[in-house]
Amino acid sequence: MLAARPRPAGLAERRQRLDALGAQYRLPADVRVVPIEANGVPAEWTTTPEAHDARVILFLHGGGYISGSLTSHRHMIAEAGRQARARTLALAYRLAPEHPFPAALEDVLSGYALLMAQGVEPERIAIAGESAGGGLAVAALISMRDKGIPLPACAWLSSPWVDLELAGASMTAKAPVDPLIQRPYLAELARMYLDGTDARSPLVSPMHADLKGLPPMLIQVGSAETLLDDAVRLADVAGTADVRVTLEIWPEMIHAWHLFHPQLAAGRRALAAVGAFIRSMMG
Amino acid sequence: MLAARPRPAGLAERRQRLDALGAQYRLPADVRVVPIEANGVPAEWTTTPEAHDARVILFLHGGGYISGSLTSHRHMIAEAGRQARARTLALAYRLAPEHPFPAALEDVLSGYALLMAQGVEPERIAIAGESAGGGLAVAALISMRDKGIPLPACAWLSSPWVDLELAGASMTAKAPVDPLIQRPYLAELARMYLDGTDARSPLVSPMHADLKGLPPMLIQVGSAETLLDDAVRLADVAGTADVRVTLEIWPEMIHAWHLFHPQLAAGRRALAAVGAFIRSMMG
Numbered sequence: 001m002l003a004a005r006p007r008p009a010g011l012a013e014r015r016q017r018l019d020a021l022g023a024q025y026r027l028p029a030d031v032r033v034v035p036i037e038a039n040g041v042p043a044e045w046t047t048t049p050e051a052h053d054a055r056v057i058l059f060l061h062g063g064g065y066i067s068g069s070l071t072s073h074r075h076m077i078a079e080a081g082r083q084a085r086a087r088t089l090a091l092a093y094r095l096a097p098e099h100p101f102p103a104a105l106e107d108v109l110s111g112y113a114l115l116m117a118q119g120v121e122p123e124r125i126a127i128a129g130e131s132a133g134g135g136l137a138v139a140a141l142i143s144m145r146d147k148g149i150p151l152p153a154c155a156w157l158s159s160p161w162v163d164l165e166l167a168g169a170s171m172t173a174k175a176p177v178d179p180l181i182q183r184p185y186l187a188e189l190a191r192m193y194l195d196g197t198d199a200r201s202p203l204v205s206p207m208h209a210d211l212k213g214l215p216p217m218l219i220q221v222g223s224a225e226t227l228l229d230d231a232v233r234l235a236d237v238a239g240t241a242d243v244r245v246t247l248e249i250w251p252e253m254i255h256a257w258h259l260f261h262p263q264l265a266a267g268r269r270a271l272a273a274v275g276a277f278i279r280s281m282m283g
Numbered sequence: 284m285l286a287a288r289p290r291p292a293g294l295a296e297r298r299q300r301l302d303a304l305g306a307q308y309r310l311p312a313d314v315r316v317v318p319i320e321a322n323g324v325p326a327e328w329t330t331t332p333e334a335h336d337a338r339v340i341l342f343l344h345g346g347g348y349i350s351g352s353l354t355s356h357r358h359m360i361a362e363a364g365r366q367a368r369a370r371t372l373a374l375a376y377r378l379a380p381e382h383p384f385p386a387a388l389e390d391v392l393s394g395y396a397l398l399m400a401q402g403v404e405p406e407r408i409a410i411a412g413e414s415a416g417g418g419l420a421v422a423a424l425i426s427m428r429d430k431g432i433p434l435p436a437c438a439w440l441s442s443p444w445v446d447l448e449l450a451g452a453s454m455t456a457k458a459p460v461d462p463l464i465q466r467p468y469l470a471e472l473a474r475m476y477l478d479g480t481d482a483r484s485p486l487v488s489p490m491h492a493d494l495k496g497l498p499p500m501l502i503q504v505g506s507a508e509t510l511l512d513d514a515v516r517l518a519d520v521a522g523t524a525d526v527r528v529t530l531e532i533w534p535e536m537i538h539a540w541h542l543f544h545p546q547l548a549a550g551r552r553a554l555a556a557v558g559a560f561i562r563s564m565m566g
Contacts, residue, residue, distance in 0.1 A: 228522065235515065235532065236512070238510065239504075244532065244533065247518060249521070249531050251522075252525055
């Protein structure tokens with residue numbers, strides 16, 4: 001069904017389409033949404049009755065660095081927050097091509113700084129990201145570590161994109177079964193985000209970074225993804241650097257399948273696993 | 284401490300040493316041990332008060348195909364059974380060099396056949412193996428699938444050895460931090476077990492097998508292991524074949540650290556994770 005859709009004509013249509021995907025799902029009545037500005041970055045809190053005030057998920061949406069928004073992922077992150085019994089702060093970081101690297105990364109650090117300023121304890125924060133947002137989350141952790149900023153308790157990375165060179169074997173091997181993400185599309189996104197930066201630079205392709213000292217990571221990926229090997233290689237690189245890693249490969253799931261959780265049991269199960277992981281890491 | 288021990292002189296000393304490692308830990312008083320013969324294979328049941336009769340873990344010890352026994356791993360598998368709320372059946376499969384491939388594999392199939400004959404439901408069986416026993420467990424699953432034997436519900440693989448070619452990058456990269464397992468030792472074990480069989484044959488190095496149709500796997504490995512990449516590559520190959528995979532990389536843990544659980548909190552936590560996984564897979 002997804003594969004059969006006509007390819008979007010341009011940037012505006014891509015953004016509109018991803019927003020529409022999220023907007024089609026009605027937010028449960030018990031989710032409270034509060035828009036804010038996080039040190040200049042548009043953002044919003046979501047809270048469910050299950051949330052403990054002290055716990056926060058800082059969320060970075062997917063969309064290939066050129067699309068995605070608060071609208072596209074609101075229903076998904078609200079449910080993740082419910083499962084984790086945490087408030088969520090989603091960031092509308094700046095997008096390429098208008099704002100290439102490192103604009104998005106700067107915005108994530110600004111968002112995290114707001115949490116620090118508000119007195120949220122780092123050990124009660126999970127940083128989370130999907131797809132491009134997953135790569136961005138790892139890049140943010142590296143930046144925080146290098147700047148001496150206290151690190152969050154854990155990271156949840158959903159179908160993370162961590163290799164802008166597109167060198168994973170699954171980029172070809174899984175192309176026939178991935179209805180959403182194909183190499184030419186990713187190459188175009190990478191060009192827009194990189195804007196001349198080396199694709200192997202650790203802050204754009206964090207699988208090339210030294211990940212020593214990063215907090216425990218839950219990495220989730222579907223087996224029907226061209227990005228499968230990004231997740232596997234990230235697990236390898238992080239684990240090799242003595243980071244505590246849990247990698248879950250979900251059979252036949254497509255890229256960022258959690259987005260479809262209202263109609264997809266495996267999406268709900270994956271979010272339940274996220275909740276259990278984050279709760280266990282926050283003590 | 285482990286690295287500082289003198290190298291064992293020969294086969295008998297290696298076997299004795301691994302048995303002594305297990306025997307040093309007193310079995311809790313509430314563990315019941317019942318020796319049996321499983322279709323000709325020496326074996327034993329362990330049961331804790333927590334065990335449901337209907338649930339069974341079929342366990343294949345480690346020891347590089349040339350050592351390991353019921354004695355060496357009794358305390359560890361008893362605790363895994365407690366955590367999983369299952370009985371455990373451990374097999375003393377035949378060892379190389381006296382009995383090279385495929386003797387051990389035949390014994391595992393004999394042990395599984397006993398469970399089938401006793402009316403244990405496949406969906407209430409977990410197959411489990413450590414190190415060489417982990418590779419053997421995957422080989423057994425492949426054999427069962429190919430013979431049309433009903434598959435168990437899930438597999439737990441602890442520091443599995445699935446590449447007798449020893450081609451993983453961690454074989455070199457982790458050599459300085461692994462106190463137990465080094466390439467020359469593994470190469471010697473592989474020679475004894477293979478006895479002329481191709482090291483890339485899928486039933487001795489199951490990372491070269493088609494793993495399609497295998498049940499969900501929990502793979503646990505330490506980051507201080509030369510065998511780290513065996514676990515990562517198995518996760519990759521299995522996940523790519525649409526097997527449900529959870530890979531856990533435990534920072535700074537050494538090969539088969541669960542064996543030390545009476546004195547090692549990370550061993551107890553790893554066994555708790557095993558229990559949760561098996562329980563979730565048996566419904």
